[in-house]
Amino acid sequence: MPVRISDSRLSSLYATLQTNHARGGNEQIDDAKVVQLLAAVADGAGVSFDKALGQLKAPGLSRAEQVGIVQKNMSASEKKDLVQILDAGTVPMTPSARAFIEAVVGRATVSGGGSAGGTTGGGAAYGPLKISADQKNGISGTVAPGSTIEAINITTAPGGRLHMDDTMVIAKADNAGKFLGSLPDVKEGDLIRLRARDASGKPGDWVTIRATGISASDTRNAVVAMQRIGLTAGTAGKVNVENINSSRQVSEPGAKLQFTNTRTNEKKVVTLNDQGSFPEGFTLNGQAGDTFSVSATDGKNNTAFSTEAGRVSVPGSAPAGTGDLVKDPALHKDELNADGTPRFSKKTFKGPLFNNGPTFDDVKQGQIGDCYFPSAMAALAKSDPDAIQKMIKSNGDGTYTVTFKEQDYATGRFKDVAVKVDGDLYVRSYGGPLYGSSNGDTSPDRMEMWFPLIEKAYATWQGSYDTIGNGGMSSDVFEHVLGKPGRDMTVSTSSSTQDRVWSQLKKAVDNKWPVSAGTHGESQEALYTNSGVYADHSYSVLGYEERNGERYVQLRNPWGESEPSGNGANDGVFLLKMADFSKLYQTLMWAEG
C-alpha cells in the first residue's frame, strides 16, 4: 500500500526521508525527525510550521504536552496521514518515534517524558510469532489465525541487492493459527528473518532463526558483499571502514570478518552487528594505498579464515600526477567483479562542456538503471537550459564543479551542494562511455561533457553509480537542480483525470517548467511489448499538440532512440495520443521553474 499524504508539507518532509532511505541511506525516523514531521501537523489555525516546531522543541516539555500541542491543530486528514505513515510507511522508525505518533493518533497512551517507549512494529496487537523446532519440512509455527508470514534468508541476501526487509510471503496461518511454508534455497545453518502481518496489513516484530534439521552439517559460510565495504584513509594511521550501502547487509548478522593488511600482515577481526553491518567507528591500521584481504566466518565454516572472500583497497595509492584528480564514484554493483574490483576501466574525457548550449537531444542514457535522471536532465535542457549552464563550471585544471540544491530538513529551505568531479569516465572495451553520454561524437577529446559530468557528480553526491542506478523519480532531480519542490500526479484513464493531467501538463510546458512522465511497472509489461513504449521507464515531456480535436503529448526516450513506429527518425522523440498516454503512463512529474 503506497503512502499517500494529503498535507503538503508533511508529504514533502516524508518524501525526502523516503528518498534518502530508498537511495540506500541510513535514514530512519528518530525523536528529532518525528518532531519535524509532527510540526507539520501541529501547524495551522494561525500557527506557522516554524512556530509549531519551536513549541514542540521547548525545553522541559513532557511527551504528553507535546502530544497535546500536535493534537490541538490536527485535522482528520492529517490524522489519516499519520496513520498511513505508521501502517504503510517505508522509512524505518525508532520505537520511541513510533510511540510518539501512535500517541498522537490515539492508538497508545503516553507514559513519561520525551523518550517514552511504546509498541514496536505493532507486534502487541496479536499473538507473537512462534517457530517450530526445526525446518526439516519447511518453516512452520503458530501465530494469530489469518496472518501472513514473510521471510528472507539473511545469510544469502548480501549476495543480491536485497534489504533485510525485502521479504517474500511464505505462508498464511490457518484458522488454528498454524502455518507451514518454505523459502527457496535454505540450507542448514542459514539465518532466516521472519515476521507476521495481520489481516489489516499491520506487521509484527521480527524473529530471526537459524535453520536446523535440514542436513547433517552447516556447509554454507556467510556471504560477503565486498562491493559494500568502503575504506577511507583517516588520521593517525587509521583507515575508516564503513558499509557504503548501509541499508543493505555486508554479511549475515553476527558474522566475523577478518581484515589482513597485505603490506603489514596485521590482522583484525570484527563482528558484524544485528543489521549485518560494521559497528560504528570501526577502523583498521593502515594508510592510503593499502590493500586488505577479507575473509569471513559464520562460526561454523572457515573458522580459521583460510578462504579469502575478496580484497579491498584504500583509495589514494596512485603516484602523484598519474591518478585521479578527484576520487571517482564506484561503479554499479552489476559492473563489479566478485572481489569488488571494477570490470571496466576509465578514460579521461576532455571535450567541451557545451556545443551550442545544452539541448534535450544531447542526453543519452547509459547501461544503468537511472532513466529518471537523463529524462529529467533532457526535460531541463528543453525548458530551462540556463539552469544547466549555471550548475556546472570548469575549474580550468581538469576538474569541474557541479552545484545541486538540497532541502534543509529543519528549515525547509534549499541550500547549495557543490560537488567536484574530474573528466574520468568508465568506458567499454571499445572506448565508448559505459554510463551516460552525449549523442554524437563520444571520443574522449570531442564528446560534449555536460550530461555525463552532471550524472557523475550526482553519483558522487548520492554515494555511487549503484546508489543512483536502481530507480528513482525525475521530480527529485528537478528539485535537486532547481531548488524548487518536485511535484507529481497520478495519471489514469478516467476522463476527469485525463483532463486534470492534460491541464497540468499544458500549464507546465507553457510556463517552461521541466516535465517528465513515468510508465507503469512489472504488472503491465505485456501491454508494453510492441507498443514502442517501455515499462518501468521515465520519459521527458517535451511539449503538447492539439490537432483536429485530438490531444497529443510529445515525449522523448532518454535512450535517444526506440519509439513507437510512425514518428520519423528513430531519435526517441514521438507524439502519443493523450488517450494512449493515459494508459501507458502512471505518473506526471514537474517542478515550477
Next chain:
Amino acid sequence: MAIPPEPLAEILPHATWVVEAEVAEVLASGPEAPKLSAPPGWTDTGQKVASQRVRLKVLRVLRGKDVQELVVDKPVAGYALRTGNKGPFLLDGSQPHPVILGRYGPDSYALAKLESALKG
C-alpha cells in the same frame, strides 16, 4: 527495467538464430520474480517478470537454419510476451529450447538496424 538494450555488437555474436517471428502461443510461465520494494512512482527499479515458454511462428529467417516454428524460452526479464507480439527475435543455441536474447526481446533492436548489422 528500462536500461537501454545491450549494445547489438555484444549480443549478435551469441545469436544462433535471428528471425522475424510472431508469438503464436504462450505455453507456460515460470514463478513470479521477487518483488522489489520501491516508493510509488519510481521508475527503473529493475523489477523483472516471470520467464515464459512460447511458440514462435517464424516469418523470416535472417540467420540460422530455416525453420517455420520454434519453441523458445523468454528468460526472467523486464518484459512479457503475449500472443500476437511480433518482431525480430535473437535466439541463442540452447537445446531443446533456444533462449531469447536482448533485454526487451522483440523490442530490443529495430529490424533495419539488425539487417544492417548482419550484412556488415
